[in-house]
Amino acid sequence: MTPSPISTASAPQQRPRSLDQCRKGETLRITELLSQPAFGAQDEQVTLRLKELGFLPGVSMTVLGYGFLGRDPLAVKIAGTKFALRRSEASKVAVATEDQP
Amino acid sequence: MSVQALRFALVGNPNCGKTSIFNRLTGARAKVANYPGVTVERRTGPVSGTASPAQLIDLPGTYSLHVSSLDEKVARDIILGQMAGEAPPDVLIAVVDATNLRLGLRLVLELKKLGRPMILALNQADAATHRGIKIDTDGLAAAIGVPVVETVAIKRHGLNALCDAMDQITAQQQNTQANVISDADASRQESVESLYQHIEQLTAAYVTAPPDTITWQDKLDRFVMHPVAGLITLFVVLLLIFQAVFAWAAPIMDLIDGSFGALSEWVAATLPDGILKDFLADGLIAGVGGVLVFLPQIIILFFFILLLEDSGYLTRAAFLLDRPMRGVGLSGRSFIPLLSSFACAIPGIMATRTVPDPRERIIAIMVAPLMTCSARLPVYTLIIAAFIPSQKVWGIFNLQGLTLFVLYMAGIVSAALMAWLMRLRRTREEFPLLLELPAYRWPSAYHLLLGLRERTWVFLRRVGTIILALSIVLWALSSFPGPPAGAVGPAIEYSLAGQLGRFMQPIFEPMGFTWQMCIALIPAMAAREVAVSALATVYAVGGDTFEQALGQTLGQSWGLPTALAYLAWFVYAPQCLATIAVVRRETNSRSATAFFTIYLFALAYFFAVATYQIATAVLS
Numbered sequence: 001m002t003p004s005p006i007s008t009a010s011a012p013q014q015r016p017r018s019l020d021q022c023r024k025g026e027t028l029r030i031t032e033l034l035s036q037p038a039f040g041a042q043d044e045q046v047t048l049r050l051k052e053l054g055f056l057p058g059v060s061m062t063v064l065g066y067g068f069l070g071r072d073p074l075a076v077k078i079a080g081t082k083f084a085l086r087r088s089e090a091s092k093v094a095v096a097t098e099d100q101p
Numbered sequence: 102m103s104v105q106a107l108r109f110a111l112v113g114n115p116n117c118g119k120t121s122i123f124n125r126l127t128g129a130r131a132k133v134a135n136y137p138g139v140t141v142e143r144r145t146g147p148v149s150g151t152a153s154p155a156q157l158i159d160l161p162g163t164y165s166l167h168v169s170s171l172d173e174k175v176a177r178d179i180i181l182g183q184m185a186g187e188a189p190p191d192v193l194i195a196v197v198d199a200t201n202l203r204l205g206l207r208l209v210l211e212l213k214k215l216g217r218p219m220i221l222a223l224n225q226a227d228a229a230t231h232r233g234i235k236i237d238t239d240g241l242a243a244a245i246g247v248p249v250v251e252t253v254a255i256k257r258h259g260l261n262a263l264c265d266a267m268d269q270i271t272a273q274q275q276n277t278q279a280n281v282i283s284d285a286d287a288s289r290q291e292s293v294e295s296l297y298q299h300i301e302q303l304t305a306a307y308v309t310a311p312p313d314t315i316t317w318q319d320k321l322d323r324f325v326m327h328p329v330a331g332l333i334t335l336f337v338v339l340l341l342i343f344q345a346v347f348a349w350a351a352p353i354m355d356l357i358d359g360s361f362g363a364l365s366e367w368v369a370a371t372l373p374d375g376i377l378k379d380f381l382a383d384g385l386i387a388g389v390g391g392v393l394v395f396l397p398q399i400i401i402l403f404f405f406i407l408l409l410e411d412s413g414y415l416t417r418a419a420f421l422l423d424r425p426m427r428g429v430g431l432s433g434r435s436f437i438p439l440l441s442s443f444a445c446a447i448p449g450i451m452a453t454r455t456v457p458d459p460r461e462r463i464i465a466i467m468v469a470p471l472m473t474c475s476a477r478l479p480v481y482t483l484i485i486a487a488f489i490p491s492q493k494v495w496g497i498f499n500l501q502g503l504t505l506f507v508l509y510m511a512g513i514v515s516a517a518l519m520a521w522l523m524r525l526r527r528t529r530e531e532f533p534l535l536l537e538l539p540a541y542r543w544p545s546a547y548h549l550l551l552g553l554r555e556r557t558w559v560f561l562r563r564v565g566t567i568i569l570a571l572s573i574v575l576w577a578l579s580s581f582p583g584p585p586a587g588a589v590g591p592a593i594e595y596s597l598a599g600q601l602g603r604f605m606q607p608i609f610e611p612m613g614f615t616w617q618m619c620i621a622l623i624p625a626m627a628a629r630e631v632a633v634s635a636l637a638t639v640y641a642v643g644g645d646t647f648e649q650a651l652g653q654t655l656g657q658s659w660g661l662p663t664a665l666a667y668l669a670w671f672v673y674a675p676q677c678l679a680t681i682a683v684v685r686r687e688t689n690s691r692s693a694t695a696f697f698t699i700y701l702f703a704l705a706y707f708f709a710v711a712t713y714q715i716a717t718a719v720l721s
């Protein structure tokens with residue numbers, strides 16, 4: 001069940017940090033969109049929708065907060081717009097901390 | 102030769118203000134609120150402000166032509182002309198929320214590829230200005246190649262400019278005859294990445310925006326979306342609404358009740374004895390007045406619902422409740438449809454079109470009627486007032502208000518249970534939440550008043566048509582045939598209604614219903630509120646304050662277990678016929694509709710019997 005990167009990233013040993021592992025208040029830059037088997041056949045559509053909503057590599061966003069059970073869902077602000085995402089969607093978004101490239 | 106009116110379609114992201122523009126241009130009063138997914142059906146109207154005739158089509162919002170839910174599909178099918186029996190619109194009016202330009206422009210660039218004539222409306226220009234966003238509309242128009250107008254739909258600004266742009270396009274169209282590119286070309290898509298690159302270039306060149314700072318909105322969100330503080334807030338807000346519905350409405354209700362009582366007395370005193378007097382006093386005034394009394398409650402309930410809808414708070418509540426709702430097979434996406442069902446199950450069921458997961462959508466449709474609709478409020482209120490003492494609990498809450506809250510909760514808890522049971526047939530596949538949280542807005546007084554006027558009007562129309570008609574029919578059924586000469590006992594026992602009630606009564610025996618109660622169940626299938634006037638008619642009450650008199654009569658003739666069982670019946674009660682018709686249309690399945698009807702009947706029967714038996718055992 002380990003999600004693997006869609007793009008041909010140069011063979012990562014481990015899965016890059018994804019949005020669902022980030023803390024409240026962090027500002028992050030998206031590095032790539034990963035696949036997530038939980039969505040089954042829908043996965044590509046979810047990736048497309050995420051991209052259409054502006055979750056694209058290079059864009060930065062801030063984690064606003066979490067829901068109350070299992071820190072799910074989470075809210076982010078991206079390009080001035082706020083979205084609520086579940087952990088499964090968030091795990092598709094690989095991120096890097098803003099200050100390090 | 103008459104000119105064929107061009108058809109303009111409003112297209113744009115959810116919540117950008119399409120319906121607000123539609124209402125302004127056509128004079129319609131379609132529903133506007135501050136959350137994505139308000140409009141789920143297309144709506145058409147003639148435009149009044151243009152020189153040439155024009156038809157305007159309002160569509161559900163969509164983020165993309167790659168749709169992910171039924172409401173988005175409605176929009177796409179119309180835009181691409183794939184709706185059976187309907188030509189595609191001649192011109193697209195792309196509406197973009199100027200405070201959310203990137204997301205909106207992405208759809209605009211996607212639409213541009215369709216090759217249809219297009220106008221770009223940058224709506225919510227007031228909010229953009231307020232945030233310090235400046236847009237060079239001429240530059241943008243030249244770069245994209247379509248006319249651009251700034252609009253403020255809530256204040257009517259820029260709508261003349263929009264009409265002018267529409268007229269210009271109409272003139273061009275008539276000269277050049279539409280050469281619309283086929284949809285096959287539309288599928289030749291550009292990658293999302295390159296579209297966004299294009300957007301970055303556009304915004305860099307034509308838009309200046311101050312850097313993102315932390316605003317009061319963000320601070321409010323920190324509190325409202327806090328896992329603990331947020332949930333407490335939500336609970337308190339809901340509790341307050343129930344308190345208000347019960348407590349604030351009371352004085353005005355007494356006033357209305359008193360006036361109808363006086364009217365009925367006056368009729369009784371003025372008219373000679375006979376059928377006309379019976380009809381006016383028992384049929385008409387009791388039937389209509391009995392329901393009209395509840396207008397204040399309905400207005401207060403809708404006041405709060407409209408306030409919540411227009412503030413932007415509802416999506417935050419959906420965010421908080423997503424996880425708990427997922428535990429029973431629903432999700433935050435179903436929250437707003439289910440909340441709308443508290444007003445009426447019909448718009449609630451329609452709103453499930455915004456739920457992307459088809460199975461979740463069916464479950465939401467099935468449980469929506471368990472949310473107490475406003476038509477049940479009169480029944481609850483009447484019985485609570487008759488059987489529950491009005492005392493203070495813990496110093497602040499009224500026991501009657503609290504009972505009402507418990508009834509609402511019973512519906513919610515049952516809905517959760519039923520959803521959980523139905524979920525057992527679910528596949529494992531997940532669907533994303535991906536919910537946009539719109540900016541908070543001060544609820545506009547204009548929308549609030551308009552909405553209340555609309556709801557009042559709907560209620561009055563119901564009272565004036567269906568409820569009036571049912572009251573008259575019921576009065577006739579319970580007056581004819583008259584009792585035989587020398588009969589003892591009330592006349593109604595010999596009437597058609599009386600016979601029918603006795604015929605039904607054995608079925609409802611286990612829950613302690615009297616035959617009068619059985620009669621009232623029948624017209625309640627058409628409109629819940631009529632249960633109240635029906636009870637008034639069959640118990641033949643009149644007098645000065647009619648509502649109180651009815652309460653007293655019921656208090657004397659029913660035991661508490663019977664009253665509680667009647668309430669239980671109405672919590673689950675088989676839905677009104679209009680709801681069943683909407684379920685049939687929205688599920689497009691006979692078996693689903695049959696299941697819906699039967700399972701609700703079964704639940705109502707089971708819980709009414711259980712309530713009656715348990716209450717009888719406990720009280721004796």
Ligand SMILES: Nc1nc2c(ncn2[C@@H]2O[C@H](COP(=O)(O)OP(=O)(O)OP(=O)(O)O)[C@@H](O)[C@H]2O)c(=O)[nH]1
Binds near residue numbers: 113132135139545
């Ligand atoms: N400040 C401001 N608010 C606006 C303007 N136009 C619309 N609104 C508000 O934006 C919200 C959404 O408006 P709607 O007209 O329902 O939007 P819609 O695009 O039809 O939304 P959906 O039907 O959900 O797709 C409402 O709260 C409106 O009051 C505007 O020009 N300025």
Ligand SMILES: [Mg+2]
Binds near residue numbers: 132
């Ligand atoms: Mg709308």
